Amino acid sequence: MPTPASLPPTAAALRPFDRERALRLARDTFDIEARALQGLKARQGEAFARSVECILESGGRVVVMGMGKSGHVGRKVAATLASTGTPALFVHPAEASHGDLGMVIPGDVVLAISNSGESDEVAAILPALKRLGVRLIAMTGNPASTLARHADFVLDSAVDVEACPLNLAPTASTTAQMALGDALAVALLDARGFREEDFARSHPGGSLGRKLLMHVRDLMRHGDALPRVGPDDSFHAMLREMTGKGLGFAAVVDAAGRPIGIFTDGDLRRLIEKEVDLRGLHAREVMHRGPRLVRDGDLAVDAADVMEQFRITSVLVVDAEGVLVGALNSNDLMRAKVI
Known part of the structure; x- marks a missing residue:
């Protein structure tokens, strides 16, 4: 494993470490992401409610898709849904074009996550999803995007600015996606009447599972x-x-x-x-x-x-x-x- 001294030099590495700057950037990150979540809260309305209703009525699973950082968020969203009473799985969009689309079946609902809404890998499978007849929920920061135009419902996850000082690395946008996924899971578990006992059944190895399942x-x-x-x-x-x-x-x-x-x-x-x-x-x-x-x-x-x-x-x-x-x-x- 390379030591810090053996790593390739960067412009940042050449600058002496500034503790105060690091703390200021940390605080700025918290402020930016908190504002992003407040903005997200204000924009949720009919589309969110109809997305929840669509999933409840489908009788199938939620198939979550996303590329890059949105894909990492998608895996977590799928796991949260599955553990709170909504059957869900993650399908990688690039792999979907090479056979994994067979994991999506009629009756499923696809939740596609893309900040730009223009991910090539996601866009490539949109026609195939339409042919399957599945409902499509788009979680995107661009309501005018290709993904949004093909979706049945659009969840607006836009942020004004990333927490990254270069405004490049997905930071505030992925925080917004994660929070919106959590909001979906919470609304769904409440609508299903999901209880502590149900949670324990899907977490038999955890402390809550032991407490609620062991007699x-x-x-x-x-x-x-x-x-x-x-x-x-x-x-x-x-x-x-x-x-x-x-x-x-x-x-x-x-x-x-x-x-x-x-x-x-x-x-x-x-x-x-x-x-x-x-x-x-x-x-x-x-x-x-x-x-x-x-x-x-x-x-x-x-x-x-x-x-x-x-x-x-x-x-x-x-x-x-x-x-x-x-x-x-x-x-x-x-x-x-x-x-």
Whole structure:
């Protein structure tokens, strides 16, 4: 990898670095792009609403296209749409002329992004798109362009000036395109009634996915790993069950298997501190009645909320009939990255 000293010299490299100039240019960039977004906001109207309606009514996918920096923006727009309930994909316009146009099918809506609206690669496939009968939404900074003239709807993404001091590099224009794509995605997800649960289903590997898709039954200890005793079992039997299962507590259940109490490591410490004679005691005499319970079908994040609310580290898990089927502690939730 070349070092800074080995890079080809440029006029900029010959000039001593000016910290104040760099900071001023950064602030100017923020100001220019903020003004571009405010101008974008003021120009959105009927065409935006009809574009959203067109996508909703299509029943197909949104095929996003764009060249150069507009293509990079297009890939992000397609990804945002797909993750928020609108099936979408990106097709490179140059590749579309060499076979990838077969990825576009009747019923799709094409969103073509071009600041100038005169990209040769995009213009070359406009007749083919028309023959396919797909609807075309143009996102362009030039409403009089070739792309705009062929489009069913035109989203005006024009900016007065680029943030680049040479007014050449796409900066404010790509910011406007990105924001307009986000606005489309937000309007569409709202119109579809897209919810947190839907978002989690398309992001199963993320933290939100784990919180909204993982249930208590997926994480709970069950079967032989579950420490349980009857109310008439001896204190010694309960202590053996509790320490042998390593959860720091034992559930006390009635003859039908429903939990009626719990005994924890903390309870044991408090009894020892009080110098209580434990030898002749039974589970019912030392247990806490009315233990905190969650259902096996509850979300794991809801079980975490119960633990936090009552400042406990474990909860008992019951089925629809109230029978004890498992136990869950904070370590289980941390391992699953729910908390």
